[in-house]
Amino acid sequence: MDELVFRFLVQSKITSLAKEDIHLQLLSHADYPSINAITDTLDYFGIENIAANVPKDALQQLPKLFLALIETGKNTELVLVTQLQKGIRVRTLQNKKKIRSIEKFSSQWTGTIIAIEQEEKKGSFITRQSSFKTIITTSILLSIIVMALLFTTSISHAVYTFLTVIGSVVSYLIYKESTGVKDTVTSKVCAIVSLKVDSCSAVITSKEGRISKNVGLGDASLLYFTSLFFVITLVGVHTSTLFTIAIGSLFVVAYSLYLQGIQLKQWCGLCLLISVVLISQFVTLFIAFSNWDFSLLYVIKGLVVSMTLTLLWFYSKPLLQKNKELLKTKKEYLSFKRNDAFFLNALQQDSIENLKHLPQEAQVYFGNRDAPIQITAYTNPLCGYCVAAFELYDRLLMQFPTDVGIQFIFNTSKDLENPSTQIAKRVLELYHKSVSDAFSALKDWFAHRDVDRWIEKYGIPNSMLLMDDRILEMHRDVAHQNDIRYTPETLIGNQKFPNKYYTYEDLFLFVETLKENAPIEIKHQMNSNKNKKSPVVTRL
Structure with a gap:
C-alpha cells in the first residue's frame, strides 16, 4: 500500500x-x-x-x-x-x-x-531534506560513473565498466532483499522467472546460500562488484588480471545455477541477472584479451582497494543493521504513540476543574463555534515557542474548518506600552472589524515576528479605545484563574494538551478520535446540522 x-x-x-x-x-x-x-x-x-x-x-x-x-x-x-x-x-x-x-x-x-490537491502547499511542514539528500547522492554516484567511463581506453573496457555498475546495482537489490527490505524493482525481476512471490527471498536467505554466518550472497556480490568498480576507477583496467578473475567467476555462476535448480529447486531472478552480468563480463574480456601479462603492482593495488572496501563494509554493516532496528523501534513507538486509548488517557491526566470562560463579547474566536473539537489557545505575541503552536492552529483551521473551533486568549503584560500588549490590542481592534483580517495579522506576526515591520503594516492600537484594554485585562484574569502561567498552552475542552508525550504535529493523528469523543451536546448539534443537507457526495 x-x-x-x-x-x-x-x-x-x-x-x-x-x-x-x-x-x-x-x-x-x-x-x-x-x-x-x-x-x-x-x-x-x-x-x-x-x-x-x-x-x-x-x-x-x-x-x-x-x-x-x-x-x-x-x-x-x-x-x-x-x-x-x-x-x-x-x-x-x-x-x-x-x-x-x-x-x-x-x-x-x-x-x-x-x-x-495536485499542488504542494507552501505552508506544509513536510521536510525537503530527504529529496535534497537523494539528489546529492544520485549526482555524486553519476559523476563517479561518468568519470570511470571517460577514463576507459577502449570500447570493451567501457562495456566492462558498465556491466560492473549494473552488477553493483543488482547486488544492492540482493542485499536489500537479504535484510528483509522489499523493493518494487526486485518484485518485478523475480516475478519474471518465478510465479512464487518469495522465490528470490527464499534463495538469497537460504542457509546453503550463505558463505559464513555473517556473510551472505548480498554481501559477497556487493563487495565483489563495488571493489571491481573502484579498482577500475582508481587503478585502471588490466585485461589479463581481470580476465583471470572473470574465469574464476564462471565457477560462481555454475554453483549458483546448481544451488537454484538442483538443491533449492527455486529460481531467483536477481541471482540469474548476476550470472548474466558475470558471463557478459567474461565474454567482453575474452574478446579484448590478447596475451597473458601478469602485473604484481596492479594485483597489490587492487587488493589494497578491495581490502579497504571490505573493512569499511564490515565496519558500517552493524551500523546499517542498527539503523534497521531503529526504524523497527520507531514504527513500534509510533504505533504505541498513536494509540487512541493512550492519547485520551494522557489528555485526561491534566484537566482543569471549574474552567473559567470569557464572556462572548471578549472572545477572539476563529473557526466553527459548533465544531466537535473546541480548542483554547493561550498565547503571547512575544513568546518564541508560540510560533509552532500557532502553525498547528493555522493548519487545523485550514484542514478541518468545520471540525475545529479555536479561541485565543492573550496572556500579555499589564504594561500597555509593552510590544506584546500593543500587538494583542491591535489584533482585537482588527477582530471587531474583520475576523479574517485579525487572523491574517496574527499569522503574519508569527511568520516574521518583527515588531517594526508588523506595526508599519498594521499600525499601532488606538490608545483611546479603553474597552480593548479591559478585554485584555479579562484575558489575563482568565489565564490566572485557570492557573495558566506559561505560553503556549493548548486546551482541548478543559484538558491540557499532553506536551510531555506529544508534539503539536501529533494532534493531527487524533482529529477523528477527538471528534468521536466530543461532548454529547456538540454531537447532537452536529447531527442536527447534517440533517439539514443531503449531499450527493458522501465523505467517509
Missing part, C-alpha cells in the same frame, strides 16, 4: 515527502491497511485530501488522478486510477498496469475514492 500511496503523491507533484516517512506513518496506524490509514497519514503531512463515496455517473467529473477501491471477486482492492482520453489506466498494489474501458472500470468500481 505504501508504494502505491507514494506513487500517488509523486504523480500529484508532491515530491518532498520521504518514502520512509510514509511507510512509518502508514504501518504505525491502528487501522492499517485501510482508507482511514491513508487519509490520516495525508492529514498528518498537511496534504489536503478527501475520501468519499461518489456516484458512478460522476466518474468523468473526478480529478485525473485518484485512489479508488475496486471489486476483485469477493474482495476489494486499492488501485491508483489515471483517467485517459479514451479509457482508464489502473495500477494495482502489485504494481501492474492495466488499461480498461470506462464501462468496465465502472462495473468494478465501488464508488470509493481518495483525492488530493
Whole structure:
C-alpha cells in the first residue's frame, strides 16, 4: 500500500515527502491497511485530501488522478486510477498496469475514492531534506560513473565498466532483499522467472546460500562488484588480471545455477541477472584479451582497494543493521504513540476543574463555534515557542474548518506600552472589524515576528479605545484563574494538551478520535446540522 500511496503523491507533484516517512506513518496506524490509514497519514503531512463515496455517473467529473477501491471477486482492492482520453489506466498494489474501458472500470468500481490537491502547499511542514539528500547522492554516484567511463581506453573496457555498475546495482537489490527490505524493482525481476512471490527471498536467505554466518550472497556480490568498480576507477583496467578473475567467476555462476535448480529447486531472478552480468563480463574480456601479462603492482593495488572496501563494509554493516532496528523501534513507538486509548488517557491526566470562560463579547474566536473539537489557545505575541503552536492552529483551521473551533486568549503584560500588549490590542481592534483580517495579522506576526515591520503594516492600537484594554485585562484574569502561567498552552475542552508525550504535529493523528469523543451536546448539534443537507457526495 505504501508504494502505491507514494506513487500517488509523486504523480500529484508532491515530491518532498520521504518514502520512509510514509511507510512509518502508514504501518504505525491502528487501522492499517485501510482508507482511514491513508487519509490520516495525508492529514498528518498537511496534504489536503478527501475520501468519499461518489456516484458512478460522476466518474468523468473526478480529478485525473485518484485512489479508488475496486471489486476483485469477493474482495476489494486499492488501485491508483489515471483517467485517459479514451479509457482508464489502473495500477494495482502489485504494481501492474492495466488499461480498461470506462464501462468496465465502472462495473468494478465501488464508488470509493481518495483525492488530493495536485499542488504542494507552501505552508506544509513536510521536510525537503530527504529529496535534497537523494539528489546529492544520485549526482555524486553519476559523476563517479561518468568519470570511470571517460577514463576507459577502449570500447570493451567501457562495456566492462558498465556491466560492473549494473552488477553493483543488482547486488544492492540482493542485499536489500537479504535484510528483509522489499523493493518494487526486485518484485518485478523475480516475478519474471518465478510465479512464487518469495522465490528470490527464499534463495538469497537460504542457509546453503550463505558463505559464513555473517556473510551472505548480498554481501559477497556487493563487495565483489563495488571493489571491481573502484579498482577500475582508481587503478585502471588490466585485461589479463581481470580476465583471470572473470574465469574464476564462471565457477560462481555454475554453483549458483546448481544451488537454484538442483538443491533449492527455486529460481531467483536477481541471482540469474548476476550470472548474466558475470558471463557478459567474461565474454567482453575474452574478446579484448590478447596475451597473458601478469602485473604484481596492479594485483597489490587492487587488493589494497578491495581490502579497504571490505573493512569499511564490515565496519558500517552493524551500523546499517542498527539503523534497521531503529526504524523497527520507531514504527513500534509510533504505533504505541498513536494509540487512541493512550492519547485520551494522557489528555485526561491534566484537566482543569471549574474552567473559567470569557464572556462572548471578549472572545477572539476563529473557526466553527459548533465544531466537535473546541480548542483554547493561550498565547503571547512575544513568546518564541508560540510560533509552532500557532502553525498547528493555522493548519487545523485550514484542514478541518468545520471540525475545529479555536479561541485565543492573550496572556500579555499589564504594561500597555509593552510590544506584546500593543500587538494583542491591535489584533482585537482588527477582530471587531474583520475576523479574517485579525487572523491574517496574527499569522503574519508569527511568520516574521518583527515588531517594526508588523506595526508599519498594521499600525499601532488606538490608545483611546479603553474597552480593548479591559478585554485584555479579562484575558489575563482568565489565564490566572485557570492557573495558566506559561505560553503556549493548548486546551482541548478543559484538558491540557499532553506536551510531555506529544508534539503539536501529533494532534493531527487524533482529529477523528477527538471528534468521536466530543461532548454529547456538540454531537447532537452536529447531527442536527447534517440533517439539514443531503449531499450527493458522501465523505467517509
